[in-house]
Amino acid sequence: MASKTATAQPPKASATKPKALSLHIGLNAVSPAAYGGWDGPLAACEFDANDMATLAKTKGIKPTVLLTKKGTRAAVLSGMRAAAKALKAGDFFLLTYSGHGGQVGDINGDEPDHKDETWCLFDGQLIDDELYLELSRFAAGVRVLVLSDSCHSGSVTREFPPPPPPPGQRIKLMPVEVARRVYAEHKDFYDQLQIDVLRETAKATTDPDAALALVGAAAHATALVGEFKPAVLLISGCQDNQTSMDGDHNGAFTGQLLKTWNGGLFAGNYNSFHARIRAGLPPTQSPNLFVLGNSAAVAAFVAQKPFTV
Structure with missing residues (x-):
């Protein structure tokens, strides 16, 4: 009786699928205790966070959502550090923020307007220096997409006051007088945050030629923390001399982003995605885009369809 000979099977490919996480922050108010009695009421920021989390799920991204009272400094920093x-x-990390933008005094001289830009979290502001430091903690080769629907999100300076909003509309900007009062009341806290960042980045080295090729937020971030290991792409709600508008269900930027995405039917790359969003908004709100990291890695990232894992 002839014996059966087993047919050798080719080895199976063991490619590991990239991992993807996201953090979505949406604040319809802030704690008056942390903001000089101001509670910063907005309407659509929680909707923005939830809608972006829903989008993330459709792309196989595991989301974490922090709404208003849960959008604290500790929770946001913990979420970013856990992802890093x-x-x-x-791998891929998506970070979205919808809420007020603010400013605190700049004590380290890295801001031309002598103010550091902030995200207004529930119990205190997250300074742009802190955000760049946390982004720099991600490993080489990680793709990080930041979507910021707030004022002061264009880059890092605001040389001129923004124009008044259209009648009946809300802007995502902490009033200048409130920002001044909050900084005065919590000056030691915000100054110490900047000192702590400087201590952590004291050994950062920057290629002078690379730094000269950058402008705005990219130059500021690179000068602060040195070379970024991850490929970072930030699309923001407006330019520095503009304001991001709130809405009834979505902020203007997030609403146009979702409309452009069209349930995933959008077929372009990040550059065309940004251009399409910008074209759909009025001239008074022009979303900004800048990148950080190795030029080849960033170019490959920007060439992808948005939210590709």
Whole structure:
């Protein structure tokens, strides 16, 4: 009786699928105790966060959502640090913020307008220096997309006051007098945050030629923390001399982003995605885009369809 000979099977490919995480922050108010009695009422920021989390799920991204009272400094920093620890080369992190933008006094001389830009979290502001430091903690090869629907999100300076909003509309900007009062009341806290960032980045080295090729927020971030290991892409709600508008269900920027995405039917790359969003908004609100990281890695990232894992 002839024996059966087993047919050798080719080895199966063991490619590991990239891992993807996201953090979505939406604040319809802030704590008056942390903002000189101001509660910063907005209407659509929680909708923005939830809608972006829903989009993330459709792309196989595991989301974490922090709404208003849960959008604290500790929770946001913890969420970013956990993601930075969990992700490796080839992975993807999506960070979205919808809420007020603010400013605090700049004590380290890295801002031309002598003010650091902030995200107004529930119990205190997150300074742009802190955000860039946290982004720099991600491993080489990680793709990081930041979508910021707030004022002061264009880059890092605001040389001129923004124009008044259209009648009956809300802007995502902490009033200048409130910002001044908050900084005065909590000066030691915000100054110490900047000192702590400087201590952590004291050994950062920057290629002078690379730094000269950058402008605005990219130049500021690179000068602060040195070379970025991850590929970082930030699309923001407006330019520095403009304001991001709130809405009834979505902020103007997030609403136009979702409309452009069209449930995933959008087929372009990040550059065309940004251009399409910008074209759909009025001239008074022009979303900004800038990148950080290795030029080849960033170019490959920007060439992808948005939210590709």
